[in-house]
Amino acid sequence: AQRVTQPEKLLSVFKGAPVELKCNYSYSGSPELFWYVQYSRQRLQLLLRHISRESIKGFTADLNKGETSFHLKKPFAQEEDSAMYYCALGGGYNKLIFGAGTRLAVHP
Amino acid sequence: NAGVMQNPRHLVRRRGQEARLRCSPMKGHSHVYWYRQLPEEGLKFMVYLQKENIIDESGMPKERFSAEFPKEGPSILRIQQVVRGDSAAYFCASSSDRGSGMNTEAFFGQGTRLTVV
Numbered sequence: 472a473q474r475v476t477q478p479e480k481l482l483s484v485f486k487g488a489p490v491e492l493k494c495n496y497s498y499s500g501s502p503e504l505f506w507y508v509q510y511s512r513q514r515l516q517l518l519l520r521h522i523s524r525e526s527i528k529g530f531t532a533d534l535n536k537g538e539t540s541f542h543l544k545k546p547f548a549q550e551e552d553s554a555m556y557y558c559a560l561g562g563g564y565n566k567l568i569f570g571a572g573t574r575l576a577v578h579p
Numbered sequence: 580n581a582g583v584m585q586n587p588r589h590l591v592r593r594r595g596q597e598a599r600l601r602c603s604p605m606k607g608h609s610h611v612y613w614y615r616q617l618p619e620e621g622l623k624f625m626v627y628l629q630k631e632n633i634i635d636e637s638g639m640p641k642e643r644f645s646a647e648f649p650k651e652g653p654s655i656l657r658i659q660q661v662v663r664g665d666s667a668a669y670f671c672a673s674s675s676d677r678g679s680g681m682n683t684e685a686f687f688g689q690g691t692r693l694t695v696v
Contacts, residue, residue, distance in 0.1 A: 475621075507687075514582070515622075515670065515687040557621060566612070566635060567672075567685060571621040 473498050475560050477570035484548050485578050492543040492573045494532075494558030503561030504541040506532055507569075510554045518543075518556070528552070548577045581605075583673050584653075585688035592661045592695050600656040600691045604673030611654045612685060613646060616668040628654060661695045668692050 474497040484490055496502060506518040519527045521534040521541060532543045541558060555574050559567040584603040592598050604611050609630050614622040615638075625638040628648035639646065643661075648654040658665055669692075672685040 477621075480619075514689045515672075517684050520684075562624075566624055566627055567614075567622075568624060569614070569621040571619075 473560060473562050473568050475558050475568055475570035477556075477558055477573050479573045480571070481574045481576065483576045483578065486550055487547050490543075490545045490548045490552070490575065490577075492556050492558075492575065494541045494543065494570060496539050496541060496558075496560050498539075498560055498562075502534070502536075504532070504534055505559040505561065505567070506530070506541075506543050507557040507559055508554050509557070515557070548575075550577050550579060553577045583671055583686050583688035585669075585671050585691050587691060588689065590691055590693050592693065594662055594695055595660050598658040598661050598665070598693055598695075600658075600669050600671075600693070601653045602656070602671030602673075602688060603653040604671075605686055608673035608675050608686075610674045610676070611648050612672045612674075613654075613656050614670045614672065616670065616690075618667075622670060625656075658693075661693075663695050666693055666695045 476495045478493055504521040507515050508518045509515045530543055530545045532541050534541050553576050555572050557572045558570040562568050583605055586601050590598055611628045613625040615625055616622045626646045627635040631650055643659045645657045668690045670690045671688045674685045
């Protein structure tokens with residue numbers, strides 16, 4: 472079965488602290504994985520995708536097929552990073568399967 | 580480009596009424612997806628449409644729910660005889676034609692929050 476698990480509903484850190492938002496997936500084929508972000512009162516938007524191997528706003532995510540994980544990391548959190556983060560699995564032709572989301576709260 | 584437009588943003592319906600949610604994809608996009616988000620849960624895939632065709636409706640409840648994407652005009656998600664359990668945020672996303680077989684980026688609307696009273 473195709474499934475995405477984000478075990479933390481809320482992650483609360485102080486500004487400047489490292490951040491790791493966890494994501495595990497279940498998929499029988501070759502996965503395409505994404506992180507989406509939703510800032511307050513804004514629409515969901517793509518943050519990054521594993522296939523492009525890029526860093527956006529200081530965030531990176533590495534696909535670990537052995538552990539079936541795609542954790543999102545940032546070495547130094549900023550207050551403007553506070554948002555809902557969703558990990559998503561591409562289930563074919565853009566049929567995205569989302570995790571339940573993790574709310575990141577960065578405190579001054 | 581105004582992005583994916585959904586209307587209304589908020590919709591209140593009494594039990595038994597019909598709800599019609601509209602989604603205008605981004606200019607040039609011919610693929611539309613509908614997702615539902617129940618309180619405290621992630622987005623759940625409902626249906627994938629291309630112009631005049633339903634490609635995958637595996638996430639749609641078998642009864643009362645239907646979706647269309649006509650040749651002209653927005654995509655419509657229709658819920659007949661709404662019940663309290665239909666209260667949720669409904670999101671629409673659109674994407675352009677797939678090129679190399681990769682998932683292309685899906686752009687989301689701001690959602691319609693349906694409340695059934």
